[in-house]
Structures are given as C-alpha cells and as structure tokens.
Amino acid sequence: MNNKSATSIVVWDLPTRVFHWLLVISFSTAWITSENDMFLYAHVYAGYLFFSLLMFRLLWGIVGSRYAQFRSFAHNWNSVTDYLKGLLNGTAERHVGHNPAGGWAIFAMLVLGLLTALSGFVVFGGEEGHGPLKYLVGFNIGNEAKDFHEVFAMGMLLMVFLHLGGVIVESVFHKENLVLAMLTGHKEGQSDSSGVKAYRQLGVILLLVAFGSAVYYFRGYVIESPDQPFKPFSSPALTDDPTWRKECGDCHLAFHPSLLPTRSWLLMMQQQDKHFGDDLALDPDVASHITKFLVDNAAEHGITEPSQKISRSIPADQILLRITESPYWKNKHSDEHIDPAYWKSKKIGSKANCAACHLDADTGWFEDSGMRLPKL
Amino acid sequence: MNLRTKILVGFSLIFTATLTNAAVVDDLLKEYTSLGASKFSAANGEQMWKKDFPDTEEPGKVRNCSTCHGKDLRASGKHAKTGKVIDAIAPSANKDRLTDPKFIEKWFLRNCKWVVNRECTAQEKGDFLVFLRDK
Numbered sequence: 001m002n003n004k005s006a007t008s009i010v011v012w013d014l015p016t017r018v019f020h021w022l023l024v025i026s027f028s029t030a031w032i033t034s035e036n037d038m039f040l041y042a043h044v045y046a047g048y049l050f051f052s053l054l055m056f057r058l059l060w061g062i063v064g065s066r067y068a069q070f071r072s073f074a075h076n077w078n079s080v081t082d083y084l085k086g087l088l089n090g091t092a093e094r095h096v097g098h099n100p101a102g103g104w105a106i107f108a109m110l111v112l113g114l115l116t117a118l119s120g121f122v123v124f125g126g127e128e129g130h131g132p133l134k135y136l137v138g139f140n141i142g143n144e145a146k147d148f149h150e151v152f153a154m155g156m157l158l159m160v161f162l163h164l165g166g167v168i169v170e171s172v173f174h175k176e177n178l179v180l181a182m183l184t185g186h187k188e189g190q191s192d193s194s195g196v197k198a199y200r201q202l203g204v205i206l207l208l209v210a211f212g213s214a215v216y217y218f219r220g221y222v223i224e225s226p227d228q229p230f231k232p233f234s235s236p237a238l239t240d241d242p243t244w245r246k247e248c249g250d251c252h253l254a255f256h257p258s259l260l261p262t263r264s265w266l267l268m269m270q271q272q273d274k275h276f277g278d279d280l281a282l283d284p285d286v287a288s289h290i291t292k293f294l295v296d297n298a299a300e301h302g303i304t305e306p307s308q309k310i311s312r313s314i315p316a317d318q319i320l321l322r323i324t325e326s327p328y329w330k331n332k333h334s335d336e337h338i339d340p341a342y343w344k345s346k347k348i349g350s351k352a353n354c355a356a357c358h359l360d361a362d363t364g365w366f367e368d369s370g371m372r373l374p375k376l
Numbered sequence: 377m378n379l380r381t382k383i384l385v386g387f388s389l390i391f392t393a394t395l396t397n398a399a400v401v402d403d404l405l406k407e408y409t410s411l412g413a414s415k416f417s418a419a420n421g422e423q424m425w426k427k428d429f430p431d432t433e434e435p436g437k438v439r440n441c442s443t444c445h446g447k448d449l450r451a452s453g454k455h456a457k458t459g460k461v462i463d464a465i466a467p468s469a470n471k472d473r474l475t476d477p478k479f480i481e482k483w484f485l486r487n488c489k490w491v492v493n494r495e496c497t498a499q500e501k502g503d504f505l506v507f508l509r510d511k
Contacts, residue, residue, distance in 0.1 A: 249460075250460075251458055251460055252455065252457075252460050253458075253460070276457070277490070278486055278489070278490055279485065279486060279489050280486065281482055281485045281486060282482075283478075349459035350457060350458055352457075353459045353460075
C-alpha cells in the first residue's frame with residue numbers, strides 16, 4: 001500500500017465482472033464438451049456465449065468504465081519488461097487496474113478467444129452444416145479449420161494459465177486478493193474519486209440475458225418425453241423416396257443413400273438376390289427405381305458430415321457393402337469411443353441398429369448431438 | 377355425421393376390409409390350385425409354422441417362422457439379424473396383413489428361402505394362408 005489513508009473503491013464495474021466469470025464458465029464448458037461429439041449442442045452454446053461476451057467486451061473496452069477501458073491497460077512493451085524485472089528485484093509498482101503484464105495477457109486472450117470462436121464457426125458451418133457460416137463454408141474448409149480451432153483454443157488455455165499465474169504472483173507480491181477483487185469489484189484505492197461507477201443495472205441485465213438464452217436454447221431437453229426425445233439442431237430433410245423407405249425399411253433401418261458411395265449401391269443392387277444371405281426378389285421396375293434413388297443421392301452428393309467422412313475414409317479400390325466396414329465408422333465406434341458392452345446388449349442387438357443410439361438415424365443426418373447411449 | 381352414420385360407416389369399412397382380405401386370399405388359393413395344389417389344410421399350415429429347419433449359417437441352430445415373427449401370431453416380432461420390429465402377422469391384430477398379393481408372394485419367396493432353404497410349393501403356401509387368415 002502506498003497510502004495510509006487508503007479506502008475501498010470500485011475498480012471492476014459489474015458488467016466487467018459478469019463478463020469475466022461468464023467467460024470462465026463458457027470457456028470451461030466449451031473445453032469439457034469438446035471431449036465427445038455427443039456434447040456438440042452444449043459446446044456450440046458455450047461457443048455462442050463465449051463469442052457474445054467477447055463482442056460485449058470489445059465494446060465495453062471503449063465505452064466502459066475507466067479500468068475496463070483498453071487505453072487504461074494498453075501499456076507499451078518496455079513497461080511490461082520493467083514490471084517483470086521489478087517483480088524479481090522487489091520494486092514492481094502496484095497498479096489499481098491491470099498491471100502492464102496483466103494488460104498484455106488480457107489482449108492476448110481477447111485475440112485468441114476471438115480466433116477460437118471464429119474458427120469454431122467455420123468448423124460448425126463446414127463440417128456440420130449449421131450456424132452463421134453454413135452457406136458460406138464448404139466441407140473441406142470446415143474440416144481444415146478444425147486444427148486451427150484446436151490450436152487457438154490451446155493457446156487460449158495457455159494464456160488462461162499464465163493469467164492465473166500472474167494473478168497469484170501479484171496477489172502475493174502486493175498482498176492483496178485479486179480473485180476476491182474480481183468478485184466484489186473492490187480494491188484499495190487512494191480516495192473516493194479514483195473509484196468507478198459499478199453499472200449494476202447493466203451487469204444484472206447481462207446476467208439475465210445469459211441465463212435466459214441458456215434456458216431458451218436448452219428448453220428442448222426440459223420439455224422432451226421418453227417417446228419424443230429432443231433432437232438438437234433441426235436440419236432440413238434429406239431427399240426421400242417412399243419406395244426406398246418401404247422396401248429397405250421393411251427389414252432394417254432405411255439407411256440413407258448418402259451413407260455409402262455410388263459403387264457400393266450399384267454392387268448391392270446387382271446382388272439383390274444375395275443380399276446378406278437373403279434373396280430380395282424385388283420387381284425389376286422397383287429395383288431400378290431404388291437403384292436410381294440410391295445412386296442419385298449417394299455419398300458423393302451428400303451434404304452431411306457422415307456422408308463426407310464415410311466415403312472419404314474408404315480406399316478408392318474398395319467396394320464396401322456395409323457402412324459398418326468403413327474406416328470412419330469403425331474408428332467412431334471403436335472401443336475407445338464406445339464401451340464394447342453396448343454391442344453385447346440386447347437393446348442394441350446389432351451394429352446395423354443405428355437408431356438404438358442415434359435419435360435421428362431415420363433422417364440420415366446422424367447429428368453429433370443426436371446420439372444418446374441407452375442405459376444398459 | 378351422427379352416431380348412427382358413424383357406426384354404419386365403421387361397420388361397412390370393416391366389412392369391406394374383410395372382403396378384400398378374403399378376396400386376396402381366395403384369389404391366391406385359386407392360383408395355387410391352378411398350379412396343382414388341392415384341399416388346403418389349416419392344420420398343415422400350422423405344422424409348417426411350427427416346424428424347425430436347420431440354420432444354413434450356424435450349424436446346430438434352427439430357424440423357423442417364429443425366429444422373426446415371434447411365437448405369438450398376434451404380437452409383433454423382431455428381425456433375427458437387424459432387430460427391426462416386425463408388426464404382428466395375424467390379420468386380426470394387424471389389418472394390413474393379407475391385403476396385398478404382391479407383398480405376400482414377395483415375403484413367401486424371401487422367407488421360405490431363408491427358413492426352408494428353398495422356395496415353398498403352391499400347396500405349402502395355400503395351407504399357410506388358410507391357417508393364417510383365421511388368426
């Protein structure tokens with residue numbers, strides 16, 4: 001403390017504090033939900049919240065209260081090195097707002113956060129066919145962007161740890177609890193005049209908007225019933241055909257044509273008298289109608305993630321008749337992803353019983369978050 | 377529509393359905409007769425329904441109609457390989473049964489080949505239809 005008549009002043013206004021802690025929650029949620037494709041719906045919400053918070057912060061960095069303003073912590077690089085040296089020799093000056101090193105960490109996190117969110121939109125639009133960029137980004141770009149998305153997120157996490165380290169070091173060095181300050185907004189200052197307005201109403205509005213949007217976004221899980229489970233991401237219907245659905249769906253799920261390449265469907269229909277041990281005995285006109293539908297909508301023309309990934313995973317010189325033999329399918333259903341106990345369960349019965357876990361199997365979409373493993 | 381008309385319409389619908397159902401089976405029986413079959417027997421049909429045949433893929437195991445259709449004709453069954461639910465086969469439990477001759481022939485062909493390992497004869501098919509139509 002450099003002043004004996006120090007008094008408690010507001011340094012972090014409420015919107016800044018709400019931003020900070022919601023950013024912590026949204027980033028952690030996004031990090032955890034990235035573990036499994038099944039959580040994509042929640043991951044996307046966390047991403048939207050994260051991005052919206054950053055947008056707000058950019059605005060608040062210009063029009064917000066004193067210590068929230070970018071210019072209050074846009075220190076030059078020399079002051080950063082001076083500050084860090086000062087920590088080592090014990091002369092580092094205390095800052096009411098961000099110290100120079102801390103300020104740089106904030107800027108780095110804002111930039112990495114934005115890059116993470118934006119690359120996330122590219123993956124979401126390209127690979128999954130959803131989100132603001134779904135019409136702008138093709139599958140390939142979305143697929144490529146995934147690596148960038150991960151690298152940016154790791155960079156962000158690294159900055160988070162540096163930031164936490166900095167908070168601990170400074171808290172110890174200047175003997176003040178910075179974590180508590182980010183909760184209460186208060187720090188020791190020289191006089192009342194150096195404090196800022198708390199902007200309580202705006203802070204409360206931010207909290208309410210975040211809470212309300214979460215309730216709205218996840219309402220499907222609240223109002224669902226066992227017969228009608230919530231299917232996240234309403235996707236446009238893929239091309240359908242009543243004859244195909246009837247004839248193929250009599251014995252098994254009518255596997256959408258986009259799940260196998262043209263060469264597979266042609267061979268399958270040529271061998272319809274030896275269809276996995278059965279003679280289908282389809283009328284020639286029915287068979288040619290179905291063949292046409294299968295070929296017209298085969299994986300090569302698919303717009304869904306599985307259609308692209310399954311067909312790309314099959315070597316060009318192979319003609320597979322089972323979706324479950326494709327390298328992509330095998331990888332996604334390997335022991336690493338799916339507990340082998342599920343395959344032995346009577347509820348699932350067969351690897352061809354997609355609908356046991358994929359709620360939207362009959363639509364052909366196989367949304368990541370449309371998966372739910374039944375209780376064994 | 378008042379109640380009486382509703383009942384009337386309801387009954388005539390059921391009646392028509394039964395008629396079509398009967399007509400479909402009768403036409404098929406006529407066709408089987410023209411192919412040399414005669415004196416269709418529900419008892420033989422029932423015997424066929426219950427008979428076990430060796431599984432061509434797994435030695436030691438057997439296949440029969442109920443492998444997929446279940447033991448109860450009036451309850452739904454399950455496809456032996458894919459697990460897909462198969463609606464009840466008895467016309468009294470499933471009004472769509474025995475209404476489409478093409479459908480009947482298609483499934484006789486597929487299922488006889490799978491269970492009996494050959495196509496069924498006209499006599500066998502007729503016996504089975506006579507057995508099934510009253511179920």
